[in-house]
Amino acid sequence: MTPSNNKDSTNQFQVTFFFCSLYLVAIGLGGYKPCIKVFGADQFDGNDLRERKAKSSFFNWMFFGNCTSILTTRLVSAYIQENLSWSIGFGITSVSMLLALSLFLLGTTSYRFSTERGGKKNPFSRISRVFMEALKNRRQPDFDDMADANETLLLQAHQSSKQFRFLDKAAVSCEMAEIEEAKAVLRLIPIWTSCVVYAIVYAQAPTFFTKQGATMNRSISPGLLVPAATLQSFINIAIGVFIPIYDRLLVPFARSITQNPSGITMLQRIGTGIFLSNLAIVIAALVETKRLQTARDDELMLMSVLWLVPQYVIYGVADVFTMVGLQEFFYDQVPCELRSVGMALNLSIYGAGNILSSIMVSVIDKITSQSGQTSWFDNDLNKAHLDYFYWLLACFSFIGFASYMWFAKAYVYNRPNTF
Numbered sequence: 001m002t003p004s005n006n007k008d009s010t011n012q013f014q015v016t017f018f019f020c021s022l023y024l025v026a027i028g029l030g031g032y033k034p035c036i037k038v039f040g041a042d043q044f045d046g047n048d049l050r051e052r053k054a055k056s057s058f059f060n061w062m063f064f065g066n067c068t069s070i071l072t073t074r075l076v077s078a079y080i081q082e083n084l085s086w087s088i089g090f091g092i093t094s095v096s097m098l099l100a101l102s103l104f105l106l107g108t109t110s111y112r113f114s115t116e117r118g119g120k121k122n123p124f125s126r127i128s129r130v131f132m133e134a135l136k137n138r139r140q141p142d143f144d145d146m147a148d149a150n151e152t153l154l155l156q157a158h159q160s161s162k163q164f165r166f167l168d169k170a171a172v173s174c175e176m177a178e179i180e181e182a183k184a185v186l187r188l189i190p191i192w193t194s195c196v197v198y199a200i201v202y203a204q205a206p207t208f209f210t211k212q213g214a215t216m217n218r219s220i221s222p223g224l225l226v227p228a229a230t231l232q233s234f235i236n237i238a239i240g241v242f243i244p245i246y247d248r249l250l251v252p253f254a255r256s257i258t259q260n261p262s263g264i265t266m267l268q269r270i271g272t273g274i275f276l277s278n279l280a281i282v283i284a285a286l287v288e289t290k291r292l293q294t295a296r297d298d299e300l301m302l303m304s305v306l307w308l309v310p311q312y313v314i315y316g317v318a319d320v321f322t323m324v325g326l327q328e329f330f331y332d333q334v335p336c337e338l339r340s341v342g343m344a345l346n347l348s349i350y351g352a353g354n355i356l357s358s359i360m361v362s363v364i365d366k367i368t369s370q371s372g373q374t375s376w377f378d379n380d381l382n383k384a385h386l387d388y389f390y391w392l393l394a395c396f397s398f399i400g401f402a403s404y405m406w407f408a409k410a411y412v413y414n415r416p417n418t419f
Contacts, residue, residue, distance in 0.1 A: 163412060
């Protein structure tokens, strides 16, 4: 009894220690992901044309580095963990993080640090006060002449004050700069909402795409079977190939036409990616329809898994446009002191997309499996209707793209030097 109790106690300790480690990683990422991109972008002077161009490239190459690391992990670290030792695999990643931290600390004396506007209140307090004052003065007449109340504006009052005029009633006790900050935050909500559909579609790549690939012919040579999850590497490969093309060829070409330091605007870049993701899910639906037809004609005849490569590649190219564009957008379009919060808002799009995707799957599975019917997500994909789900996502994606275009057309950028 005693040895058995000791063994159970040891196993319980190991499990607890393991999950505590995972939670620490999650907490660390929660602080690291929003802040590292903001801190890196803050090293560039937005008032200098040359550095503004470099800042736009920074987001591209930061994303390139992240995807290269993920691809290396999938191809190298996963092999070590499966064939040698999980301890060695985790050990290599731990040493890599320590080396990265050491390199980061070496540059401490040369970093630029942004400071808050002198003497101003906390940005959350300023923005909250604007909404409270506007609510309190909601019965007051419009202040048409309030633009003269404060000539030193942080943002473009002559443009943005035309939107959300109900907040202008806070001018009785708030500065114009504070009102424009509140409007800037409020303008982000429609863009955030319309981009959630993109995140719902994005959530399918590591889930149903992988399950789809597991039912196909994954043999690329005698004795060599490609794991279905490895197909996700095509997204990272596409990103790694396309980012240099985009940054070194497409941006300079577009810049020569538009005279924009970034080639195209941030909203144009995001919209291009959303359109490509819509195209990718349509291709996924067509491939799944073809796969089902092949399976029903001859169960022994399996389609090649290479049919899935186009949708993965298009997803990768879409990410270069939308994911990087969103990072740039939520960094640039929030008040300076809230840039880390802006980057967290960007990340929350994908969190909301994953949650909504899970809810959709649960609801659809429950509805389609009633009365003895076969669920769209049956474990046997040859009996399921994953193609119907993809077509439904394509419809939602089109609606999301249309709403995004509507909101983007009406959007007014905050700063005159917005790139």
